[in-house]
Amino acid sequence: MKISQQCVASFHYSLRDTEGRELESSHGSEATAYLHGAGNILPALEAALEGLEAGAHVEVTLAPEDAYGERKPGPAQRVPVKHLIYRGKLRPGMPVQLNTDRGPQPVTVTRVGRHSAEIDPNHPLAGKTLQFVIDITAVRAATAEEVAHGHAHGDGGHHH
Numbered sequence: 001m002k003i004s005q006q007c008v009a010s011f012h013y014s015l016r017d018t019e020g021r022e023l024e025s026s027h028g029s030e031a032t033a034y035l036h037g038a039g040n041i042l043p044a045l046e047a048a049l050e051g052l053e054a055g056a057h058v059e060v061t062l063a064p065e066d067a068y069g070e071r072k073p074g075p076a077q078r079v080p081v082k083h084l085i086y087r088g089k090l091r092p093g094m095p096v097q098l099n100t101d102r103g104p105q106p107v108t109v110t111r112v113g114r115h116s117a118e119i120d121p122n123h124p125l126a127g128k129t130l131q132f133v134i135d136i137t138a139v140r141a142a143t144a145e146e147v148a149h150g151h152a153h154g155d156g157g158h159h160h
Contacts, residue, residue: 001139003052005037008152010138011049016131023125031137033156040151042067045132056136064127071127076110076118084109090117095124 003009010033014025026032034040036049044066048058064070081090085097085104090112097104098119111118142152151158 001053001141003036003049003136003139006142006147007036008033008140008142008146008157009036009049009052009136010156011134011136013132013134016133018129018131020131023130030156033138033152033154035142035146035150035152035157038150045134049134049136052136052139054136054138058134058136060132060134062130062132064129067128067130068123068125069127071122074121077121078113078116078118080116081112084117084119 001007010031012026012031014027015023017023034046036046039046042062044062045060048060052058079098083099084090085099086094090096090109092109092111094109095106096109096119098107098121105121106123107119107121108124109117110120146153146157149158
């Protein structure tokens with residue numbers, strides 16, 4: 001079965017910068033599952049996976065405008081620490097999630113105070129050209145419920 005609209009595809013990936021440094025990897029954990037055509041992953045990545053079958057190996061290089069955008073210059077934002085989602089001790093340079101009215105957004109902490117932190121509102125991967133190395137592990141038809149909800153359920157997908 002080929003990846004197309006209303007299919008759920010599962011894949012393992014590693015993400016590297018242009019210097020070849022690994023930034024993220026799903027190897028050693030569950031494969032990521034997504035509903036194709038529902039905007040669950042970067043559109044440029046979705047386009048690159050269209051038509052592939054289980055067992056396919058693909059390397060995709062995305063320019064910043066196709067990935068997480070260019071960095072937007074601007075002042076750091078000061079936010080109450082209680083609005084940040086993180087594990088361990090908060091420290092400068094740490095990627096965290098900021099709770100917003102649009103849901104959690106990835107940001108980077110630049111300074112830590114007693115009750116507030118300064119954050120760089122850019123996505124931590126903004127401004128970077130990214131290299132994705134992807135291995136498709138499975139492709140299946142989406143269920144009617146998955147199509148209605150707009151995301152994959154079950155292993156590697158969205159858990160209720």
